[in-house]
Amino acid sequence: MAERALRGARLGTQSFEDERGVEMAPRQQVEYICADGHTFSVTMADEADIPYEWEDPKTGQIGTRVEGGEPLVKNEKAVRTHWDMLLERRSVKELEEILTERLELLRGGEIGPPHLHRPVKKAAKKAPAKKSA
Template identity: 40%
Template sequence: MASGNAIRGSRVGAGPMGEAERGDAAPRVRISYWCANGHETCPSFADEPEAVLPETWDCPRCGLPAGRDREAPPSAPRTEPYKTHLAYVKERRSDSDGEAILAEALAKLRGEAV
């Protein structure tokens, strides 16, 4: 059984974890992004000339896309409603096409010549 005066979660010689052990942090720059609801998000990126900054960023509060221009944020994406298989078929075929296909299939089932 462990001694009652041991400090849990540490080891002998363990000290505070600081910059000396982790190394120096890379220079960072914070960029502001605004969504259509007016929320501001400020993610940080590497402050390097070759770093590519994204044009849009997802707002963590509402999920809308956010852009760097406060006055003209990107609009919300238009979501299409769910379509059934039948809806897609109706887009590809007219009623007369459907009737012709149905007549052909019925003729095959009945053993008639097409």
């Protein structure tokens, strides 16, 4: 097996292909500025959607685009809770009626976990022990 091994070739980290004849995609440099005045640039493709903010790879600060104006504000839907969705289907009066019906069934033992409906067994009282004189 040692005869077949490729020695000195870092196969996992090095490519043997050269870049001759390869045409790179058109690129652009986008400049960002941090709150403290530090600027940095990022290389991006020409057709890429350029984000308004970018994290500086050296300092970790968030920079905003030097030339680009304000970011587009997306219209986000308000978060709907379970209660909101329930109120779309039923009125509060209907919900109160359903709750009353279900509570009656639960208290009557017709629905719910079985351990809530078993008769409770009382422990037998022990007779006091006799004292020897």
